[in-house]
Structures are given as C-alpha cells and as structure tokens.
Amino acid sequence: MSRLLYLDTKFGISGDMTAGALLDLGADYEKVKTAIESLQLQGFDIAVSRVKKAGIDACDFNVILDHEHHNHDHDMEYLHGHEHHHGHEHHHEHEHHHEHRGMKEIRDIISKAAMSQQAKDTAIHIFDLLSLAEAKAHGTNPDEVHFHEVGAVDSIADIVTVAVCLDDLGVDGIVVEGISDGKGTIRCQHGIMPIPVPAVANLVQQQKLSLKILDVEGELTTPTGAAIAAIRTSDRLPDSFKVLRTGYGAGKRSYAVPSLLRAMLIDGNEAVEASAGLEEDIIIKLESNIDDCTGENLGYVMELLLDEGARDVFFTPIIMKKNRPGQLLSVICSADDVSRLEHIIFNETTTIGIRRSVHQRSLLERMEMTVNTQYGEAEVKICRTPEKLKVYPEYESVKKLCIANGKCYQEMYGVIKAAAITALQQ
Numbered sequence: 001m002s003r004l005l006y007l008d009t010k011f012g013i014s015g016d017m018t019a020g021a022l023l024d025l026g027a028d029y030e031k032v033k034t035a036i037e038s039l040q041l042q043g044f045d046i047a048v049s050r051v052k053k054a055g056i057d058a059c060d061f062n063v064i065l066d067h068e069h070h071n072h073d074h075d076m077e078y079l080h081g082h083e084h085h086h087g088h089e090h091h092h093e094h095e096h097h098h099e100h101r102g103m104k105e106i107r108d109i110i111s112k113a114a115m116s117q118q119a120k121d122t123a124i125h126i127f128d129l130l131s132l133a134e135a136k137a138h139g140t141n142p143d144e145v146h147f148h149e150v151g152a153v154d155s156i157a158d159i160v161t162v163a164v165c166l167d168d169l170g171v172d173g174i175v176v177e178g179i180s181d182g183k184g185t186i187r188c189q190h191g192i193m194p195i196p197v198p199a200v201a202n203l204v205q206q207q208k209l210s211l212k213i214l215d216v217e218g219e220l221t222t223p224t225g226a227a228i229a230a231i232r233t234s235d236r237l238p239d240s241f242k243v244l245r246t247g248y249g250a251g252k253r254s255y256a257v258p259s260l261l262r263a264m265l266i267d268g269n270e271a272v273e274a275s276a277g278l279e280e281d282i283i284i285k286l287e288s289n290i291d292d293c294t295g296e297n298l299g300y301v302m303e304l305l306l307d308e309g310a311r312d313v314f315f316t317p318i319i320m321k322k323n324r325p326g327q328l329l330s331v332i333c334s335a336d337d338v339s340r341l342e343h344i345i346f347n348e349t350t351t352i353g354i355r356r357s358v359h360q361r362s363l364l365e366r367m368e369m370t371v372n373t374q375y376g377e378a379e380v381k382i383c384r385t386p387e388k389l390k391v392y393p394e395y396e397s398v399k400k401l402c403i404a405n406g407k408c409y410q411e412m413y414g415v416i417k418a419a420a421i422t423a424l425q426q
Helices: 015-024 029-038 089-093 103-111 117-138 153-169 198-206 223-229 295-307 335-348 395-405 409-425
Strands: 003-008 044-053 056-065 173-175 179-183 185-188 191-194 211-217 242-250 260-267 278-290 312-319 325-333 355-373 376-384 389-393
Touching: 003 153, 015 029, 015 056, 015 153, 015 223, 015 242, 015 260, 029 044, 029 153, 044 153, 044 242, 056 153, 103 117, 103 153, 117 153, 117 198, 117 223, 153 223, 173 355, 179 198, 179 223, 198 223, 278 335, 295 312, 295 325, 295 335, 325 335, 355 409, 376 395, 376 409, 389 395, 389 409, 395 409
Parallel strands: 003 173, 056 242, 179 211
Antiparallel strands: 003 260, 044 056, 185 191, 242 260, 278 325, 278 355, 312 325, 355 376, 376 389
C-alpha cells in the first residue's frame, strides 16, 4: 500500500493549521512534546484542544507565548484593513520584543532537538525554502536572512511539530494541488504588505506552486504554510483512491471562509488502473542535490545503493546556487527500502536533505531465461507486449562471454539474442 498525505488547502494553510491537521490524523503528540521540550528556546508552551470551525470539529494546535516573545502572526489586531483593525496597531507592533534568528541559529536549534534525523531534515528544508523566499523579498543572501515573524519561537514550534508529525505518520508522499490566498493588505514587521505577502508570492514562483486568489479580505496562506505546501511530492491527486483517515486543523483567524485545513491519508494504490498486458506498481524516487562530493565518493555511493536493493541509481549534472556545478543524485526504489537507502545517502555523502516522490509505473510482463550459445551459457531478459516479445541479453553475461572468447560486445550481444529468439520459437 502507498500511503499518501493530501493537504486540502482550498481555504489556505499555515503552520499551526497543518500541525493541528496532522495531529488530528493520529500523529503521536508525545513525540511532538518531546521534540518541543528539547528545543533550546524560552518563553512558550504548546496546547492542543478541540474547536468548531464552520460546524466542523477540528484540532487546534496552539503555541502559547509569553508577553516578551509574542508574535503578531497569530494576532488578529495586527491585521490591517480587516474588520478586526484597531487604531493602536502601530503602537502595538513595538510593544513586543522580536528575536531575530538567521538560518545558522535555526539549523543549530533543530539539529540538537530530540527528533529523528528525517524530521530534522524536513524542518530544515522548510526553513531553507522560507529563507530563499525571504532573501528574494529583501534583496539579500539566504544565509544572511534574519527571520522576524517566521523565525520567532511560535513558527519554529509549528515547523518542528509538522516535521515530527510527518515522520511519525510515515507517508510515502505529499499531495498539494495548489494554495489559496485572499486579498487586501496586512501589517507585518516591515509595515503594510499586499496579500499574498512577498514571501508567499516568492514561494509560489520559486517552487512552482499553483495559486488561487479568493474573493476574501485577509491572509489565508502564511509564509510558513506556503513553505510546508512546497515540500509536496505531487501536484495531482490520483484519479481514484481510498481514504484511510481524515483530520482537520484549525487556524486562529476569522474570515469569510473557515480557517480550516483538511488533511487526508489515502491509499494511492487505488489509483492504478489495470492495463492489458501490463503490470502496475508504486515506486519511490529519492533525490538530493550534491555539490561538494568527489567523483570517487559518488561512484562508491552508487555501488552501495545498488548492492542494498536500489532499482536504479543515476547522476545528472546541474548548476546550483552561486553558480556551483553539482550532481543530482536520483535513486529509484521500493517503499520498503527507503529508510535503508536514505541512511546510506546521509552517511556516505555530504547532503543534508533528501526529497521523496511517489510514482505509479506500468511494467511490461517480464521473465528471465538461460540460453545456450556456441560460446557458453548466457542470461536473457524477456519482455512481452500484446504485439511482440522483446529480448535483452544481460550485460554481465555478454561481458563474461566476450572476455572468455575474445569477441567484441556487439557481436556477442547479437549471438545471445539470436539464440534466445530461436529457443522461444521452439
């Protein structure tokens, strides 16, 4: 079974909404508490409760901040041009202390937390996406971005909670068809901003997210929510699927549409429609961008991955940020092999993050056979289509007989293929 997570973002998405929806799906709250309590942060606590949104029972994940650390991202009085607008907003902005943290400090906080390596990688990946979007908005380098609202303790808690929940639910992929946002303006740390705010607009562009603007005054999607949506593995729901579980996460704001995020755990195998003469299965693709490993190192990793069950491993030359040449490592494997192969990649390369995507594939019916030739035995793979058979001599067999008999590769390949066709016709 392929477990997919579908985030239904028709009414927006934020960090606390996502955390609530994932906890409502059944993610282990004790693991969340352990991770949150291990963070080297002060001035906050978390609470989980049940609330009603548009008559729907939902999980409310709440980061409770002390006065000093209060973050206006969750404060309705901080909205501008909304029915909750108050004349003392600007004064209110300066009443609270905002800690400014760069990515170095955030990575350090997350790396020391009591959570799995996969959860740490997910949390850091979400913050990396945020830093890239904020850097573009402010005309600076991602490593030099100092987060204000998204770097405050409540957003770190939201993102860590989401990462721990995703890891605990053990999903094979995340489906987000797109994000929705409202209209108007919002007051933030830097003043009055249009909605979607610059960070959300940049995430939409950089991560190729689909965006729909609703006829609603207010910010439906926060930068944290957009960054979470951006870690999706697919933009499209299967044509048909079986729903395993549904969860709802509540937001803190009140708009013309309910501040509600629906999450579904679905069985993606239900989407596979049988095709005549074809087998169907689900595979996982692992990807990582690497720019500081030697060719020898990467060659060694490829051998290890193939020896440990990877279906295929390949490298694609890419140009990374700061115009550095690098390699895109791609690994095709079954869901059962993901954890073991990711461990090899993390342990043997310099990467700090691995992307997962779930793929449905069609396979030709296949079989293996041993054929006798004038030069010796050889292994052959046979694939069948409704119209014909395809014959593929195995590389190692061709190589072995070439060396043993002093023949060239193409000649020996033809001899083995002809022998296989003859044997099939008998």
